Amino acid sequence: MTDNLPHVRFAPSPTGELHLGGARTALFNWLFARHHGGQFHVRIEDTDKLRSKPEFTDQILESLTWLGLDWDGPLLHQSHRSGQYKQALQALLKTGHAYRCFCSKDKLELDRKQAAKGHEFMYSGTCRDLSDAQIKIRLNQGQTFTLRLRIPEGETVYDDRIYGKVKVNNREIDDFIIARSDGSPVYNLVVVIDDHTMGISHVIRGDDHISNTPKQILIYQALGYDPPIFAHLPMILGPDKKRLSKRHNAPGIQEFRNAGYPPAALVNYLAMLGWNPDTEQEIFTPEELVAAFRLSQVQKKGAVYDEKKLNWVSSKHLLAMTDDDILAGIRSIDPDWQTERPDGYNRLVIEQMKPRVRSLQGLMEDSTFFYQVPEEYDAKTSRKRWPDSEVNNLVRNYYDHLLVQVEWTAENIEWLLRETATEAIVPASKLIHPVRLALTGSGAGPSLFTLMEILGQEACLQRLKLALEKLP
RNA sequence: GGCCCGUUCGUCUAGGGGUUAGGACGUCGGCCUCUCACGCCGGUAACAGGGGUUCAAAUCCCCUACGGGCUACCA
Numbered sequence A: 001m002t003d004n005l006p007h008v009r010f011a012p013s014p015t016g017e018l019h020l021g022g023a024r025t026a027l028f029n030w031l032f033a034r035h036h037g038g039q040f041h042v043r044i045e046d047t048d049k050l051r052s053k054p055e056f057t058d059q060i061l062e063s064l065t066w067l068g069l070d071w072d073g074p075l076l077h078q079s080h081r082s083g084q085y086k087q088a089l090q091a092l093l094k095t096g097h098a099y100r101c102f103c104s105k106d107k108l109e110l111d112r113k114q115a116a117k118g119h120e121f122m123y124s125g126t127c128r129d130l131s132d133a134q135i136k137i138r139l140n141q142g143q144t145f146t147l148r149l150r151i152p153e154g155e156t157v158y159d160d161r162i163y164g165k166v167k168v169n170n171r172e173i174d175d176f177i178i179a180r181s182d183g184s185p186v187y188n189l190v191v192v193i194d195d196h197t198m199g200i201s202h203v204i205r206g207d208d209h210i211s212n213t214p215k216q217i218l219i220y221q222a223l224g225y226d227p228p229i230f231a232h233l234p235m236i237l238g239p240d241k242k243r244l245s246k247r248h249n250a251p252g253i254q255e256f257r258n259a260g261y262p263p264a265a266l267v268n269y270l271a272m273l274g275w276n277p278d279t280e281q282e283i284f285t286p287e288e289l290v291a292a293f294r295l296s297q298v299q300k301k302g303a304v305y306d307e308k309k310l311n312w313v314s315s316k317h318l319l320a321m322t323d324d325d326i327l328a329g330i331r332s333i334d335p336d337w338q339t340e341r342p343d344g345y346n347r348l349v350i351e352q353m354k355p356r357v358r359s360l361q362g363l364m365e366d367s368t369f370f371y372q373v374p375e376e377y378d379a380k381t382s383r384k385r386w387p388d389s390e391v392n393n394l395v396r397n398y399y400d401h402l403l404v405q406v407e408w409t410a411e412n413i414e415w416l417l418r419e420t421a422t423e424a425i426v427p428a429s430k431l432i433h434p435v436r437l438a439l440t441g442s443g444a445g446p447s448l449f450t451l452m453e454i455l456g457q458e459a460c461l462q463r464l465k466l467a468l469e470k471l472p
Numbered sequence B: 001g002g003c004c005c006g007u008u009c010g011u012c013u014a015g016g017g018g019u020u021a022g023g024a025c026g027u028c029g030g031c032c033u034c035u036c037a038c039g040c041c042g043g044u045a046a047c048a049g050g051g052g053u054u055c056a057a058a059u060c061c062c063c064u065a066c067g068g069g070c071u072a073c074c075a
Helices: A022-036 A054-067 A078-095 A105-117 A132-140 A187-197 A212-223 A253-258 A263-272 A286-294 A307-320 A323-335 A341-354 A360-366 A380-387 A389-404 A411-423 A429-441 A448-455 A458-469
Strands: A008-009 A040-044 A098-101 A146-149 A155-160 A164-169 A175-179 A202-206 A227-232
Touching: A008 A022, A008 A202, A008 A380, A022 A040, A022 A054, A022 A202, A022 A227, A022 A263, A022 A286, A040 A054, A040 A389, A054 A263, A078 A098, A078 A146, A078 A175, A078 A187, A078 A212, A098 A175, A105 A202, A146 A212, A155 A212, A155 A227, A164 A212, A175 A187, A187 A212, A253 A263, A263 A286, A263 A307, A307 A341, A323 A341, A341 A360, A341 A448, A380 A429, A389 A411, A389 A458, A411 A429, A411 A448, A429 A448, A429 A458, A448 A458
Parallel strands: A008 A040, A202 A227
Antiparallel strands: A098 A146, A146 A175, A155 A164
């Protein structure tokens, strides 16, 4: 490119939803581009007609958008470039870098099976040096053929920005197929042409592509293109150290969204998987990540996905978010959440609950007592905090005091409670806990007096009355 | 099988010749306290193994083991 700024791309195939590994690859590309003021492109690799589904494209894009990974320029589709591939194939055939191979699929498969017993399988090169006459005969017979790349002698070397120098003897690479017998180009050719015509300067992708890279470099050379810079990211692993997949019931990005992880938290966590900022900072905003990101700080080894740490990162982000932002986040998952309540009330609830949860979903679930009368009382807490009818007397006294309380503030509520306890010559906690149980149905929750102030006099009285009837 | 890549606490990682091998999550204990969280303090826990090189190796070299990836007319 003429601007000298990096151009990178994320190239998912729409054969499934975006998962963690893909998201991380996209993220690192995006961080790299944004850090250097370059361009981040998204290209949909939809050449596999059978497995590609437009719904998946939509879903992937939605996930990227949700994560905040905005891309530059139009969305590209690989399938729209077929003319160009044909042209390149023709050129390679003409220059002798590619040749026709008439071996049938069945024969190749047989060879492969034979070889499986012994050692490696490589294409034997049967058709490598067919004469023009021989080719003509076969063509006249109507034999179908694939196109193979003629691999030159020597070795292919490249400098991986993460792995360092990677060197492969070309003997290890066989004359692989670049066009199928129906004339369609194969992935390795297609990426090369796409990346070249898009002006991609840095190819940043999963390290499962490391062995493909020399093949692709050979194609670049055959075509007379300059290869881009390569950087291979380590895989994200499951607890068994195998590449993370559905078998680990690894959630797709949409599930993280639905579970109520703030996108910035997921981005933060993913960035820390296999990368480190060279400082001891752990919690980053996306902007801070952009500023700090260096490819050179990327790890070579795979990293195990750890939900516990994600939860921690998420709780940190939640704590740092404003109540309004959290409310907006919740509404983006569930537009109807507590809409019948004033948002002022909801914000108070959020303020109280946000240090106690790890996700928006958790916040919604754990704050139901702010909105409805508890349906039951936690058995263990009941036994411990409300063991007998003496508690009823105590709570009834408090209830009576509250009945006449005109100014409903946390201070007044607390003062009254302590008064009630003092009158009965018991510690305040003897009253605090049963009251909380009556109001929330559980033994845990925000500070009782703040809770009561937020709930309001009417709700508190109603719930106390109910508990007095039902407990112990 | 072949080729490539990797290996520091359970997990994410710092450390690249001389360190009490550091931090974070988790876990355990304590403090705070009306509970639960938050917060704070503290504990637990790692250089895969073996050979070299060196006065000195987690750090450099070699081998082994283990793990992963690739080895398609998939992408």
